[in-house]
Amino acid sequence: MANLPEMTKHRGFPGGMPGTGIQFTIRRANPKGVTPLKAIPRKARPGTKEHRIDAAFLHALWHHFGAEPFERGNLDAARLCLLFGREVVPAEKDFDPLSYQAMLQINERVARQNFPESFEDVFEV
Secondary structure, rough: OOOOOOOOOOOOOOOEEEEOOOOEEEOOOOOOOOOOOOOOOOOOOOOHHHHHHHHHHHHHHHHHOOOEEEEEEEEEEHHHHEEEOOOOOEEEOOOOOOOOOOOOEHHHHHHHHHHHHHHHHOOOO
16 A cells, blocks of 8 residues: 555544544544645524534644644545635645645634524534
8 A cells, every 4th residue: 555644633532423424533643635624505404404514623632732733634635615715714824735735724603603502512413
């Protein structure tokens, strides 16, 4: 197997949403290249299963990293892309969407507006 790019593994971060098969993290770097981070349209409306999954992922991000910048690392690109550009934003001026070392940050104002349930101490699955 070819040498994979370095990727921080966020120990203690939930691997996914229980009972759904939805993953929040990846096990290893993609041998075909890093999946780029880009904002993709979100069709999930409050009360839908998709909205609940996005809220659970944001809850995990908030309770793991808080308002501090964090490295992309092994966080799932598909999940990040659904929040990217809105609730999760680049934390550095020279942001590289193709880097596992890219720094991100929660846009707390927008995130609290769109997913208030993500900031509660307990998130019921």
